[in-house]
Amino acid sequence: MSHSASDPRARGPRAARPRQRQPELEREFSRSPALGYESADDAGLVRCLAHGYPTPLARWHFHDEYELHLITATSGKAFVGDWIGPFQAGHLVLCGPRLPHNWVSLDSGEDGVAERDLVLQFRHEPLQRACEELPELRELMPLLERARRGVEFFGMSDRARRHWERIKAARGLERFSHFCAFMADLAHCNDYRVLSTVQIQGAEGDAEVEQINRLVNRITANVAEPISAGDVAAELGMSESRFSRFFRRSTGNSFTDFVNHVRINSACHLLMQTDHFVTDICYQVGFNNVANFNRRFLEIKGMTPTEFRRQADHRFGGSH
Numbered sequence: 001m002s003h004s005a006s007d008p009r010a011r012g013p014r015a016a017r018p019r020q021r022q023p024e025l026e027r028e029f030s031r032s033p034a035l036g037y038e039s040a041d042d043a044g045l046v047r048c049l050a051h052g053y054p055t056p057l058a059r060w061h062f063h064d065e066y067e068l069h070l071i072t073a074t075s076g077k078a079f080v081g082d083w084i085g086p087f088q089a090g091h092l093v094l095c096g097p098r099l100p101h102n103w104v105s106l107d108s109g110e111d112g113v114a115e116r117d118l119v120l121q122f123r124h125e126p127l128q129r130a131c132e133e134l135p136e137l138r139e140l141m142p143l144l145e146r147a148r149r150g151v152e153f154f155g156m157s158d159r160a161r162r163h164w165e166r167i168k169a170a171r172g173l174e175r176f177s178h179f180c181a182f183m184a185d186l187a188h189c190n191d192y193r194v195l196s197t198v199q200i201q202g203a204e205g206d207a208e209v210e211q212i213n214r215l216v217n218r219i220t221a222n223v224a225e226p227i228s229a230g231d232v233a234a235e236l237g238m239s240e241s242r243f244s245r246f247f248r249r250s251t252g253n254s255f256t257d258f259v260n261h262v263r264i265n266s267a268c269h270l271l272m273q274t275d276h277f278v279t280d281i282c283y284q285v286g287f288n289n290v291a292n293f294n295r296r297f298l299e300i301k302g303m304t305p306t307e308f309r310r311q312a313d314h315r316f317g318g319s320h
Helices: 008-016 124-133 135-147 157-169 172-187 206-221 229-235 240-251 255-273 278-284 290-301 305-317
Strands: 047-053 066-071 076-080 083-087 092-095 101-105 113-122 151-153 192-194
Touching (some): 047 157, 066 157, 076 092, 135 172, 157 172, 229 240, 229 255, 255 290, 278 290, 290 305
Antiparallel strands (some): 092 151
């Protein structure tokens, strides 16, 4: 008798492993000053936080604010969305709203460390509303859009610490001015990488933006749908070569690379959140060949699907 992947009998001993663990939503009532948080009334738009490791704050979680992390001590594994990678002192990452994240220190020793993270939290809506009246703030928007997938900055750790300390020491308009200076520094930094997925860089006109948005939404909503550049080009009334140039100009990726990235990212979520077999996930996200799926996964994520699943379990080992 054969069993489907959803049948617990098909998984044997692995069925006992709980894999349906979701990131925890951090709510305001949990942000106690005893844990290092500034009160919302005292901080205003920008809230500072410093903490060591281990800490009760340590967990796989998300929240409604942007969060900027500067790691000042220890090294280990970082988890931002579906990205897994190493970190060490100087690691600087801006996470967007509701993007799950976690830093797990592997060398903090038995006594831990008194300071590991310097953190800033701030909300999107006040900045978005301010942009409508203050054009100077609009240069911040591309940075915040990238942050929705997590952005790592390089070569900025010393400046970031000085910025953080100035913000922490100030209040009111002075604090906001220091925050703007920090954000301007990050917005002008060209040495960065987006962590969790590919980014849409924008197209030249409203009609092109709409076309790209519809196409991207279609790809991400139907990852298993067979789709080719030739088919889409025909639907848009373009030659395949014209469509390929149009798509690369709009997204910074070839059509095939973009589809592969979307499918691999979907596979990452299934690997992290379900106990489905790797071979089943391969077909669920639109690949029709397991060897090709494994090869593309390794190219994009730097590890095999099995290793990604194993490392993803470390998300629950701790970190803010």
